[in-house]
Amino acid sequence: MTPGLLGERDPGLQPERTRLAWRRTTLASTVVAVLAGKAGVAGGASGDVLAAGVVCCAGWAGMLVVAHRRIRGLAGGGEPERLSLGYAAGVVVCVLLTVGGGVGVVLW
């Protein structure tokens, strides 16, 4: 596979499928953030719950940022960039932040 010229597309649509996979992932994380928000509101807006909710939201926002940058990396012509370890680790850290905030929301 030679690095394609601008406008030459992979017939398997690999970059597009990968972009949509990122979109699905951000959508899933949005659903989780909404559920966390619902849990936080139901738990009463005490300071602890609020702090945990902020951590959850930070995880969600971080995931949106990583996904956006990754999608931009895929969008260029020619051979798309590969996923870097930094992005992969970053997105997992965001998930862990969501879990950390979630534990707070559930316990308090």
Next chain:
Amino acid sequence: MIDFARNVRLWFSPAEVRDDGETPDYRFSLANERTFLAWLRTALALIGGGFAVDQFLPGLRWGWRVGLALALLASGALCALRAVNHWVRCERAMRRGEDLPVSRFPALLGVVVAGVAVVMVVVVLLGWEG
């Protein structure tokens, strides 16, 4: 365990992965990336399930409800960590031209999810509400 420690070290030294072996066809790397994302969505679904248990089963005894919710949240975190670990291992195996790593994690996760589902059915049917 030593393997795991080596993998963790690799997470923080991306250059080491890049220098290893030959760069595979980018389509293989993208396929590996999509698998990683699919595992992340699995992790997010588990986390969402944890919030759902906490929120939508208010009649359940506190211990059961919080215990189940925390177990689901923890399994989501585990799943996410394992996703990035497996992604690194696959990427490295492809660069070296080795067989892709095998894993018993999917089977384990399947058993755990089935177990949680059965527990939930029993809890709801028997009405162990507080």
